[in-house]
Amino acid sequence: MTEKKFIYSILNDYYRDLLKDNQANIIDLYYNQDYSLSEIAEHMSISRQGVHDALKRAEKSLMEYEDKMKLHYKYEKYNKAAENIIKLSSSISDDKYKDIVDNIKNEAGKIINEG
Template sequence: MSEKNLIYSILYDYYGDLLKDNQSNIIDLYYNQDLSLSEIAEDMNISRQGVHDALKKAEKSLMEYEDKMKLHYKYDTYQKAAENIIKLCSTIDDVKYKDTVDYIIKEAGKIINEG
């Protein structure tokens, strides 16, 4: 799956419930189920062009939701920050800070595993 396709699949996880039912269904079938536009059109008994138009509208809506709410951006930022904290902690080798470093790593790990 290309990075562009992956982003729509990810954004669908965040905002899919905000889409119209047919748009949500089309995004899911196209990006998560890997059906072609023609297959979706046949399944939904609409034209391929209708599927294409609904898909483009849904993609636009998902990007607009992300632009406004930034849920994925925040998640990604927190992930990277937590990974950096763990990396930095691994450079501390003073025995007297071992318990504190272990605790910080554990807490940063919780952030990473929340996703």
């Protein structure tokens, strides 16, 4: 999956409910299910141009939502911070801190796994 397809697929996960139903469906079919514009048009009984226009509007809306709410940006930022916490805590080798280090790693792992 190309980076462009990947980002729209992710943003659709965050903001799908903010799109019009047909736009959300078109994004899903195009980016997640790999339908062509023609296949989507046939599936939805609309013109290929109508699919193209709705896709472009949906892409624009997803980017605007991300620019305003930054949910994906924040997720990436927190995920990276949690990974750094795990990495830094792994450098503590003193056995008397083993339980604390394990707790830190577990808590940081929860942040990563909730995303």
